[in-house]
Amino acid sequence: MRGLSLNDVRVTFGDFVAVDAVSLDVAPGESFGIVGESGSGKSTVLRAICGLVPLARGSVSLTGAPGLPAPATQAFRRQVQMVFQDPYGSLHPRQTVDRMLAEPLAIHGFEQAEQRIEQALDDVGLGAGFRFRYPHQLSGGQRQRVAIARALILEPQVVLLDEPTSALDASVQAEVLNLLETLRRQKGLTFVMVSHDLAVVTHLCERLLVMQRGQMVEVVSAADLAAHRVSAEYTRSLMRASVGFQRA
Amino acid sequence: METRHGVTQPLLEVQDLRVTYPSRQGGLAEVVRGVSFSLGQERLGLVGESGSGKSQTGRAIMGLTAPGGRVQAERLTLGDVDLLRCSETERRQLRGRRMAMVLQDPKFSLNPVMSIGAQIVETLQRHQSVSSRHARERALDALAAVQIDNPRRVFDLYPHEVSGGMGQRAMIAMMLIAEPQLLIADEPTSALDVTVQLEVLSILDRLVAERGMGLIFISHDLRLVSSFCDRVLVMYAGRIVEEVAAADLAHARHPYTQGLLECLPRLGEPRHPLPTLDRRAEWAQ
Numbered sequence: 207m208r209g210l211s212l213n214d215v216r217v218t219f220g221d222f223v224a225v226d227a228v229s230l231d232v233a234p235g236e237s238f239g240i241v242g243e244s245g246s247g248k249s250t251v252l253r254a255i256c257g258l259v260p261l262a263r264g265s266v267s268l269t270g271a272p273g274l275p276a277p278a279t280q281a282f283r284r285q286v287q288m289v290f291q292d293p294y295g296s297l298h299p300r301q302t303v304d305r306m307l308a309e310p311l312a313i314h315g316f317e318q319a320e321q322r323i324e325q326a327l328d329d330v331g332l333g334a335g336f337r338f339r340y341p342h343q344l345s346g347g348q349r350q351r352v353a354i355a356r357a358l359i360l361e362p363q364v365v366l367l368d369e370p371t372s373a374l375d376a377s378v379q380a381e382v383l384n385l386l387e388t389l390r391r392q393k394g395l396t397f398v399m400v401s402h403d404l405a406v407v408t409h410l411c412e413r414l415l416v417m418q419r420g421q422m423v424e425v426v427s428a429a430d431l432a433a434h435r436v437s438a439e440y441t442r443s444l445m446r447a448s449v450g451f452q453r454a
Numbered sequence: 455m456e457t458r459h460g461v462t463q464p465l466l467e468v469q470d471l472r473v474t475y476p477s478r479q480g481g482l483a484e485v486v487r488g489v490s491f492s493l494g495q496e497r498l499g500l501v502g503e504s505g506s507g508k509s510q511t512g513r514a515i516m517g518l519t520a521p522g523g524r525v526q527a528e529r530l531t532l533g534d535v536d537l538l539r540c541s542e543t544e545r546r547q548l549r550g551r552r553m554a555m556v557l558q559d560p561k562f563s564l565n566p567v568m569s570i571g572a573q574i575v576e577t578l579q580r581h582q583s584v585s586s587r588h589a590r591e592r593a594l595d596a597l598a599a600v601q602i603d604n605p606r607r608v609f610d611l612y613p614h615e616v617s618g619g620m621g622q623r624a625m626i627a628m629m630l631i632a633e634p635q636l637l638i639a640d641e642p643t644s645a646l647d648v649t650v651q652l653e654v655l656s657i658l659d660r661l662v663a664e665r666g667m668g669l670i671f672i673s674h675d676l677r678l679v680s681s682f683c684d685r686v687l688v689m690y691a692g693r694i695v696e697e698v699a700a701a702d703l704a705h706a707r708h709p710y711t712q713g714l715l716e717c718l719p720r721l722g723e724p725r726h727p728l729p730t731l732d733r734r735a736e737w738a739q
Contacts, residue, residue: 448721
């Protein structure tokens, strides 16, 4: 199992500072959540981890063993995979499931592609019947399962989940959350999950980081959050909002 | 409920509404299959998952069913107007003036090449003959009514220059400016952040109460809807499977409604694995 360490990470887009001074340690096998509103920088942190945006300062590294690959290498990318928010946008509309799963295997030089594709589909509860379908022939939940299979087919150590269920119906969300939990247990994965939904994050994660305007607000454990033991006012306002509408 | 309405004739009556589209296989797909309800001056929630027909119901009432779709009903009336017999022109006069619709994402529902103020003025002048100057004042008032701090500044801004919450307030201001009796809000806060969501809802809540409008609130979010509405209609596969007073949601009887409530993760009440919904074929019958 591998963990992740972020040290003083800063990401800028031109003059705009999207993420500033984010430092955190995710233990091997831990499930860690990041919550915040739009523009808080939570997704940018994930993109910075896997190298989709350049770091203006600071560093990202894998932890848990000596001699682990450095960021921006192919070996690092194999071990750190990402699942995106919108399964309607993250799958290639003109490729079959088979082709989408074969591509990462080819890039990273895996053998026995045939077997691995079947296994990956099995793991996410889809089965071989889905192998030659196109995304438009799948429901939202099935698409997200394909996206999860695509991330897991490389046998990564760390999986980055960017709002993996927010585009899904509530009943499908429950199925995908259960699937993620099972896979994590079976394969000893480390999760970093971004979400705006406190209930979803506390369901899946042991600890979480609250972010606002690119800054860290606080790191709390899911148990403390559930028991309302939080110190920042901003976290409290997020918790109030998650209860629903209250007539004054 | 009667005391709340205080009116004998309901605002909107829908009886056996059906919406069909031609399907790719050459047949017909019925997406709304016999929906009936009536609405007074109240907040009615219409809840269901994607494909349940909730938005299609709202669009059929507005007369905005996509080309190719066919709307049938035994009865579809707004006050004394028979919506089934209206011509397109009459429908257009009703929209905005007597019924209005707020859509999910202001990024797509506002005109990107018109300033916010100009869009609101256009809506007003389409329905009432008022001078440009008066229309401008009314638009500024409408923006102030949705708690925009500096209406003069926002009036001249374009949709891309404002945040999602601000855009949705402008949208609500525009929909309410001609003082419709019926407002249909289709996922009005789903594209917004949780804290902004609540601000927009409380504005909507106040305006609906002050002006005595009827509101149909369409959403996938059962919890949110029940905290906001007076009663809730739960839709599944094009039909209403349950009607429940919002306060009684915890005692919902239909297994689909119960399942929807059960499968949500809850803060402070960990359940692993989460219960999932076991869809049964008879629900769709």
